[in-house]
Amino acid sequence: MRRRSLRTIALYAGVALTCAILVFPIYWLVVTALSEPSQLRQLPPSFWPAEPRWGVFGQIMAERPILLWLGNSALAATGAVAISMVVSVLAGYSLSRFRVRGGQSLGLFILTAKMLPATLLVIPLFGIFRNLELIGSLWSIILAHATLIIPFTTWMLKGYFDTIPRELEQAAMVDGCSPLGAMVRVILPVSAPGLAATALYGFVLSWSDYAYARTFLTNAQDNWTANLGITTMKGEYISNWSDISAASILVALPILAIYLFLERYLVGGLTAGAEK
Amino acid sequence: MAGIRIDSVTKSYGGLAVLKAFSLDIADGEFVVLVGPSGCGKSTMLKILAGLEEATSGTISIGERDVTDLAPGDRDIAMVFQNYALYPHLTVRKNMGFGLKMRGTDAGEIDRRVNEAAKILGIDHLLERRPRALSGGQRQRVALGRAIVREPQAFLMDEPLSNLDAKLRVHTRAEISALHKRLRVTTIYVTHDQTEAMTMADRIVIMKDGVIQQIASPDVMFREPANLFVAGFIGSPGMNFLKAKALATGGSVTAKLFGHDVTLPVANAAALAGKEIVVGLRPEHIAAGPGQVSFAVSPRLIESLGSEQYVYVDLPEEHRREANSGGEDEARRTSLIARLINPEPRPLEATLTLSFDPARLHVFDAASGEAIR
Numbered sequence: 001m002r003r004r005s006l007r008t009i010a011l012y013a014g015v016a017l018t019c020a021i022l023v024f025p026i027y028w029l030v031v032t033a034l035s036e037p038s039q040l041r042q043l044p045p046s047f048w049p050a051e052p053r054w055g056v057f058g059q060i061m062a063e064r065p066i067l068l069w070l071g072n073s074a075l076a077a078t079g080a081v082a083i084s085m086v087v088s089v090l091a092g093y094s095l096s097r098f099r100v101r102g103g104q105s106l107g108l109f110i111l112t113a114k115m116l117p118a119t120l121l122v123i124p125l126f127g128i129f130r131n132l133e134l135i136g137s138l139w140s141i142i143l144a145h146a147t148l149i150i151p152f153t154t155w156m157l158k159g160y161f162d163t164i165p166r167e168l169e170q171a172a173m174v175d176g177c178s179p180l181g182a183m184v185r186v187i188l189p190v191s192a193p194g195l196a197a198t199a200l201y202g203f204v205l206s207w208s209d210y211a212y213a214r215t216f217l218t219n220a221q222d223n224w225t226a227n228l229g230i231t232t233m234k235g236e237y238i239s240n241w242s243d244i245s246a247a248s249i250l251v252a253l254p255i256l257a258i259y260l261f262l263e264r265y266l267v268g269g270l271t272a273g274a275e276k
Numbered sequence: 277m278a279g280i281r282i283d284s285v286t287k288s289y290g291g292l293a294v295l296k297a298f299s300l301d302i303a304d305g306e307f308v309v310l311v312g313p314s315g316c317g318k319s320t321m322l323k324i325l326a327g328l329e330e331a332t333s334g335t336i337s338i339g340e341r342d343v344t345d346l347a348p349g350d351r352d353i354a355m356v357f358q359n360y361a362l363y364p365h366l367t368v369r370k371n372m373g374f375g376l377k378m379r380g381t382d383a384g385e386i387d388r389r390v391n392e393a394a395k396i397l398g399i400d401h402l403l404e405r406r407p408r409a410l411s412g413g414q415r416q417r418v419a420l421g422r423a424i425v426r427e428p429q430a431f432l433m434d435e436p437l438s439n440l441d442a443k444l445r446v447h448t449r450a451e452i453s454a455l456h457k458r459l460r461v462t463t464i465y466v467t468h469d470q471t472e473a474m475t476m477a478d479r480i481v482i483m484k485d486g487v488i489q490q491i492a493s494p495d496v497m498f499r500e501p502a503n504l505f506v507a508g509f510i511g512s513p514g515m516n517f518l519k520a521k522a523l524a525t526g527g528s529v530t531a532k533l534f535g536h537d538v539t540l541p542v543a544n545a546a547a548l549a550g551k552e553i554v555v556g557l558r559p560e561h562i563a564a565g566p567g568q569v570s571f572a573v574s575p576r577l578i579e580s581l582g583s584e585q586y587v588y589v590d591l592p593e594e595h596r597r598e599a600n601s602g603g604e605d606e607a608r609r610t611s612l613i614a615r616l617i618n619p620e621p622r623p624l625e626a627t628l629t630l631s632f633d634p635a636r637l638h639v640f641d642a643a644s645g646e647a648i649r
Binding site for chain 1: 349364
């Protein structure tokens with residue numbers, strides 16, 4: 001009994017420590033945003049500012065086009081996720097259901113695209129987009145992000161579709177659906193948690209991109225995404241880290257909101273197949 | 277409703293043939309059971325019939341229509357799956373009406389048919405529930421209901437009882453039979469359970485390695501099995517097999533069984549003389565106590581089920597067949613099982629006299645396994 005309670009205490013202590021390690025950067029971001037820039041380098045550091053600058057958020061929204069940047073990020077992420085989901089739902093479903101010669105190798109080949117660092121793809125993508133006259137357009141990062149998202153989401157969805165019994169679409173086909181109709185009317189509604197988890201993953205990937213936006217959108221200020229915009233707040237000689245932190249919090253909020261909204265589906269999506 | 281004609285259907289995966297020239301005529305309203313061990317091709321045949329798999333060759337007609345190349349939804353059949361395959365995101369009502377909706381049936385008509393089928397199956401109080409809120413037995417009924425509302429030409433059922441517990445299985449088995457008698461819709465039912473096949477079928481099709489072994493009514497299949505495989509598969513416990521040699525004695529043919537010269541019930545005695553044979557004897561045709569052919573045994577194991585006893589006896593060496601590569605149970609090759617009805621309790625150590633009537637024996641060619649009558 002005593003050994004059991006000790007184990008429980010150790011378990012809770014471990015969980016608390018892990019949470020503290022994970023939450024500390026966010027906490028420090030908030031502390032930095034609310035502190036006067038002059039207080040940031042003091043030793044010992046202050047763990048909560050004496051007079052928090054709550055007005056900093058309104059101030060930077062007035063000074064910088066944060067809402068425009070957020071809108072661009074949302075547009076780019078939504079576009080990239082939409083394209084990625086259409087492609088990866090069809091690809092993942094095909095990999096899961098149809099046995100074709102070389103199908104497995106093709107699936108692995110798709111995954112190798114994910115293994116390449118994003119920066120490696122910047123140069124060829126730049127060449128392609130320049131030929132298509134997309135440099136400076138939001139379409140450049142929508143398509144570039146889709147190339148990043150699709151390989152992984154295809155595999156995520158393939159794994160999810162594998163957990164759905166084939167008999168479901170067979171029953172739908174006997175009931176009069178075409179193979180595509182069975183997928184749309186039965187498999188996709190049943191896969192809602194998996195689709196939500198996959199879409200959120202793609203959205204976060206696109207939202208957090210900097211390299212592609214920096215390469216393709218630098219000369220088009222009206223199309224800057226939030227991450228690209230924030231980096232322009234860093235000066236060559238002086239950087240106001242308090243303002244940058246406050247802007248970072250504003251940029252992180254939409255993702256947090258989406259996560260909380262989709263959390264129910266997300267957990268279902270990530271634990272799919274765990275139930276027997 | 278319609279009859280079904282399956283003509284020389286084959287199915288191969290690469291070099292592996294899983295169905296070999298399968299031909300079967302099913303009469304309108306008939307209940308046919310495809311039975312056989314795992315991997316015999318019965319489920320593949322059902323899926324080909326449903327249009328869910330493509331036949332390598334051969335044709336299928338439902339009624340007067342050649343449906344070989346039609347999509348599953350165009351064949352006018354309904355299917356009940358082993359795991360029920362209910363749509364988890366739809367209510368029972370919508371599950372049952374899904375097929376009709378796909379066919380553009382009027383909403384009022386869908387409601388009428390769903391309500392009627394639900395009443396027949398006793399699930400009218402479950403119509404607004406989702407499948408996850410149902411028990412296994414209720415899901416099974418919904419799956420049946422989904423098939424019934426379509427009013428199809430034929431029902432295809434792929435081991436629909438195998439996910440139910442033993443008691444519910446017996447109950448549902450009887451319900452499906454009663455439903456078939458009421459609706460008289462042509463039904464093809466796949467199972468690996470010979471008891472289901474025997475109790476439900478108008479005709480049984482028994483399969484092994486993609487080949488039909490025998491097509492017959494349950495009674496005929498039990499009394500006149502076509503070969504060793506059928507004889508061993510049908511009946512529970514399966515038939516006992518004893519290796520022997522046929523000897524011509526006057527106008528009849530005999531075999532030495534348990535030390536007795538036993539006359540074999542075969543018509544063409546002359547052709548059989550001198551042949552290596554396998555004699556089949558059903559466990560329920562062995563009686564306790566002396567009879568026409570009696571032999572004393574020392575039981576290795578006695579299993580009592582109350583109303584009956586299974587007595588396991590080691591077969592004498594001369595009656596044991598050679599081990600084959602067909603995966604036959606070793607215990608079955610070396611033992612004899614007697615099924616004694618209303619037995620007296622008896623200790624395992626006691627010597628027991630068993631007997632049988634030679635007219636009940638089955639005779640098979642040892643080389644080909646075919647029955648000799």
